[in-house]
Amino acid sequence: MEERVQKILSQWGIASRRQAEEMIKLGRVRCNGAVVELGQKANPTQDTIEVDGKLLRSPHRPQPTYLLLNKPTGVVTTCDDPQGRPTVMQLLPTNLRQGQGIHPVGRLDAESTGALLLTNDGNLTFALTHPRHDISKTYQVVVAGHPPESVLKQWRQGVVLEGRKTRAAQVRVLSRDANRTWLEFVLWEGRNRQIRRMTEQLGYPTLQLHRTAIGSIQLESTVGAALPPGRYRPLEEREIHYLQNQLQNQLKSTTRVQV
Numbered sequence: 001m002e003e004r005v006q007k008i009l010s011q012w013g014i015a016s017r018r019q020a021e022e023m024i025k026l027g028r029v030r031c032n033g034a035v036v037e038l039g040q041k042a043n044p045t046q047d048t049i050e051v052d053g054k055l056l057r058s059p060h061r062p063q064p065t066y067l068l069l070n071k072p073t074g075v076v077t078t079c080d081d082p083q084g085r086p087t088v089m090q091l092l093p094t095n096l097r098q099g100q101g102i103h104p105v106g107r108l109d110a111e112s113t114g115a116l117l118l119t120n121d122g123n124l125t126f127a128l129t130h131p132r133h134d135i136s137k138t139y140q141v142v143v144a145g146h147p148p149e150s151v152l153k154q155w156r157q158g159v160v161l162e163g164r165k166t167r168a169a170q171v172r173v174l175s176r177d178a179n180r181t182w183l184e185f186v187l188w189e190g191r192n193r194q195i196r197r198m199t200e201q202l203g204y205p206t207l208q209l210h211r212t213a214i215g216s217i218q219l220e221s222t223v224g225a226a227l228p229p230g231r232y233r234p235l236e237e238r239e240i241h242y243l244q245n246q247l248q249n250q251l252k253s254t255t256r257v258q259v
Helices: 005-011 017-025 122-129 149-157 194-201 237-258
Strands: 029-031 049-051 066-071 113-119 137-144 170-176 180-187 206-214 232-234
Touching: 005 017, 005 029, 005 049, 005 122, 017 029, 017 122, 066 237, 113 122, 122 237, 137 194, 149 170, 180 194, 194 206
Parallel strands: 113 206
Antiparallel strands: 029 049, 066 113, 066 232, 137 180, 137 206, 170 180
């Protein structure tokens, strides 16, 4: 069966769908000896596909892998960093970070911490990072000062960033001390450094940001043990099932939009 080459690469865990598109644009992918064009289709059981000169074969397709990582501060959410900073992939053992196509899903900036998914399921990565997707993400945020109810209301209703209003969010106060406020944010979108920009804009800059959950997937497991910073765990079956349901919902949503 023919599929777009970028989809084949993501299904085989070579890269996420967007990363595969960039690889194709850079001329790193060939099909039957010819450089692949973006959008080109191929049949992986009949056509010869190469990435950086390396032939892809069906037996080499890695097993689907789904991990939850508690990202520590100072680590960047990428597979490689040209500036030489530590990456989330370096927190995995060699057998997982090499040859398996595992990559982070979405981003947490370097100074932020917490829940991060990693997988070699390119279709799932594409669905969870698609702008139409609305999986919730929960954060514990420490801001400077004591934002009043009027400011909390603005964050809940949305603020304008780069000419576009953010989606409605859940925001509640957890605690306060003399100079800081602990908040819980629940977002249904993921713009670049969104919470930091929202809080800065209204005069209460973020001091700490920690993601505690992605949908129903939490750093604290069902037995109550919290995942330590810098450590990872395989997702439980119920968590994988939850993500697969999210993928199916995204596919149905995309189909309705196209129709």
